[in-house]
Amino acid sequence: MVLTDELKRRAEKALDKPPRYGLDLxxxxxxxxxxxxxAESLRDLSERLRNIVKSIGLDTGxxxxxxxxxxxxxxxxxxxxxxKGVKVLSLKEALKSLDWLRGLYWKAVPVDLDxxxxxxxxxxxxxYVVVAEKGVKTEMPVQxxxxxxxxxxLQTTHNIVVAEEGSTLHxxxxxxxxxxxxxxxxxxxxxxxxxxxxxxxxxxxxxxxxSHIRPxxxxxxxxxxxxxxNYVVLKPANTIQAYPVVRLIxxxxxxxxxxxxxxSGSSKMDIGSCIRLEAPQTSGEAVSKVVGGxxxxxxxxxxxxxxxxxxxxxxxxxxxxxSEKAVISAIPELVAKAKDVxxxxxxxxxxxxxxxxxxxxxxxxxxxxxxxxxxxxxLESGIVGLPKAVEEYLKKAIRETITAL
Amino acid sequence: xxxxxxxxxxxxxGKRVLNGVSLSVGYGETIFLLGPNGSGKTSLxxxxxxxxxxxxxxxxxxxxxTDITGLEPEDRVKLGIAASFQMPPKIRGxxxxxxxxxxxxxxxxxxxxVEKLVSLLRLEKFMDRExxxxxxxxxxxxxxxxxxxxxxxxxxxxxxxxxxxxxxxxAIMGEAxxxxxxxxxxxxxxxxxxxxxxxxxxxxxxxxPSRAYVMMNGEIFCYGKGEDVVxxxxxxxxxxxxxxxxxxxRRVWF
Ligand SMILES: Nc1ncnc2c1ncn2[C@@H]1O[C@H](COP(=O)(O)OP(=O)(O)OP(=O)(O)O)[C@@H](O)[C@H]1O
Ligand SMILES: [Mg+2]
Numbered sequence: 001m002v003l004t005d006e007l008k009r010r011a012e013k014a015l016d017k018p019p020r021y022g023l024d025l026x027x028x029x030x031x032x033x034x035x036x037x038x039a040e041s042l043r044d045l046s047e048r049l050r051n052i053v054k055s056i057g058l059d060t061g062x063x064x065x066x067x068x069x070x071x072x073x074x075x076x077x078x079x080x081x082x083x084k085g086v087k088v089l090s091l092k093e094a095l096k097s098l099d100w101l102r103g104l105y106w107k108a109v110p111v112d113l114d115x116x117x118x119x120x121x122x123x124x125x126x127x128y129v130v131v132a133e134k135g136v137k138t139e140m141p142v143q144x145x146x147x148x149x150x151x152x153x154l155q156t157t158h159n160i161v162v163a164e165e166g167s168t169l170h171x172x173x174x175x176x177x178x179x180x181x182x183x184x185x186x187x188x189x190x191x192x193x194x195x196x197x198x199x200x201x202x203x204x205x206x207x208x209x210x211s212h213i214r215p216x217x218x219x220x221x222x223x224x225x226x227x228x229x230n231y232v233v234l235k236p237a238n239t240i241q242a243y244p245v246v247r248l249i250x251x252x253x254x255x256x257x258x259x260x261x262x263x264s265g266s267s268k269m270d271i272g273s274c275i276r277l278e279a280p281q282t283s284g285e286a287v288s289k290v291v292g293g294x295x296x297x298x299x300x301x302x303x304x305x306x307x308x309x310x311x312x313x314x315x316x317x318x319x320x321x322x323s324e325k326a327v328i329s330a331i332p333e334l335v336a337k338a339k340d341v342x343x344x345x346x347x348x349x350x351x352x353x354x355x356x357x358x359x360x361x362x363x364x365x366x367x368x369x370x371x372x373x374x375x376x377x378x379l380e381s382g383i384v385g386l387p388k389a390v391e392e393y394l395k396k397a398i399r400e401t402i403t404a405l
Numbered sequence: 406x407x408x409x410x411x412x413x414x415x416x417x418x419g420k421r422v423l424n425g426v427s428l429s430v431g432y433g434e435t436i437f438l439l440g441p442n443g444s445g446k447t448s449l450x451x452x453x454x455x456x457x458x459x460x461x462x463x464x465x466x467x468x469x470x471t472d473i474t475g476l477e478p479e480d481r482v483k484l485g486i487a488a489s490f491q492m493p494p495k496i497r498g499x500x501x502x503x504x505x506x507x508x509x510x511x512x513x514x515x516x517x518x519v520e521k522l523v524s525l526l527r528l529e530k531f532m533d534r535e536x537x538x539x540x541x542x543x544x545x546x547x548x549x550x551x552x553x554x555x556x557x558x559x560x561x562x563x564x565x566x567x568x569x570x571x572x573x574x575x576a577i578m579g580e581a582x583x584x585x586x587x588x589x590x591x592x593x594x595x596x597x598x599x600x601x602x603x604x605x606x607x608x609x610x611x612x613x614p615s616r617a618y619v620m621m622n623g624e625i626f627c628y629g630k631g632e633d634v635v636x637x638x639x640x641x642x643x644x645x646x647x648x649x650x651x652x653x654x655r656r657v658w659f
Binding site: 353354355356358359360361362363364365366367373374376377378379380381382 | 454456457458477478483493494497498499507508511512535
């Protein structure tokens, strides 16, 4: 156990603390499974696992990535970097070999935020640490994958991403699970974006219907740094609740968080983000695109807080309903704590445009085909700020999910 | 007849827009449809396509002898009807080039033909754009014509293809249409027909109308030899037409 006594004490006290948003759960109903595997390369995985990992677009040949991390249930199966200046380590390795990492450990996410951070701490085992060293700029992404395999299991993970001064880093995380698996995923992710560094973080979720997902994410951005996240849920779990908090603490830093959600089945999602404009000339934008299908219920929150004169923030939520029974709620929140701030929001939720559907029918497509084409375009148009390869990866994942619907 | 519309009455959100329209298009014909703004021309085309917003109250539509009044839009399209929209919607995130490929493959059009048509219509650089997002008025018209011809239709419906198009681009569009009507593309020269809505008549320089219909207040009240009707209306507007119509009406009723 690498947790300090102090963190442990705080976590234990929070074990029953309900989450602020989303459905509460009894965490003790899920048990961690440590029987996972270790692999020498991603190609060593069983064909079945390899196919699951591939289905969310990960590159098992590692040709198009700088490095990879794979966690199966609670076990770290693989972690490696193929690029000098970029580290990809498991949390345990990293805490041993990087003495400074202790100083960041549990600093962007409070360990006693709620019962989910508490279990993630108390059952802390796996997790990745990705570090881009000072001035190292890369185009290709690092890929990480969190896979749940055993039924009724608890998967925790604690990830830390550090972009040192002047670096550029792209991280893709795919979260998925074997079809028979259902469980609770409590994942901590901490991002530290250094001076004039850029991090793009792309997370694709493709869960099975039985699972409950509770990621907890904190981001700290220094002067001139930029953080871009794309949170993409293509196959929603039973319930997901996420609310990353981005703190722009250095002047002229900026953040763009995008949520792209394809809600289906009877899933209940409560997804938002909070951007805190704590330094002068910072700017933040929170965008969500939601497609509400079947009897899904989706809440999209976005909160932007301006603490300083001269900061700018914008939130935007676009939703389309493709089913009579689906519900989408958009809850934008703008908080100004200084006189000279500019905070705006836009939201539009409605049925899919009949005019667009008919137009495509008149071009020879069936109604279902027309709807998928429009939905796909709607979701894809939300993807911005990513390198070409990552953008293609996301678009491919969206395309494949929608054709499979 | 390739198309026959019989006594069609149509409503849009409870408002009557067509009041008993009858019209026919024969094989090989080029028909012009004229009429003032709001007279129901677009409504007629949309009703022929099966747009559910245009509710058919009564009347029938026949395509090559088959009653298509109740068919789904995509089934009408399969039979060989294709239309260029007056104001097609923008579809965000939908790549124009992707739509071109999908339409071409669906209608069995070869890559060479697509390429030829795209280059003739000078649309190469639009393939990566989102459909109609930021297209200029004339660009929309050219792109609509491209998609329409890629459907390899027997009956082409063009809703104001010449509005807002400059002379040079109009010549290009005229050429594309003429090549198509002469049996260019995949189909061996089965006989086709065109119905064109126009206000300016500029397209007449490239496609000679065999007949023309004039519509007003959701009714057809005049038709005749194409060039006569078109030149009359371009010269003296719809007023004279109206007077003639009123006279005819009085003759019937009194
Ligand atoms: N959704 C709608 N709701 C109410 N009225 C409508 C609707 N759609 C069409 N109309 C009306 O129906 C009438 C006929 O419209 P249509 O578009 O067929 O005219 P048009 O002859 O094509 O005119 P233009 O030359 O201006 O294109 C117009 O008065 C129009 O305002
Ligand atoms: Mg019109």
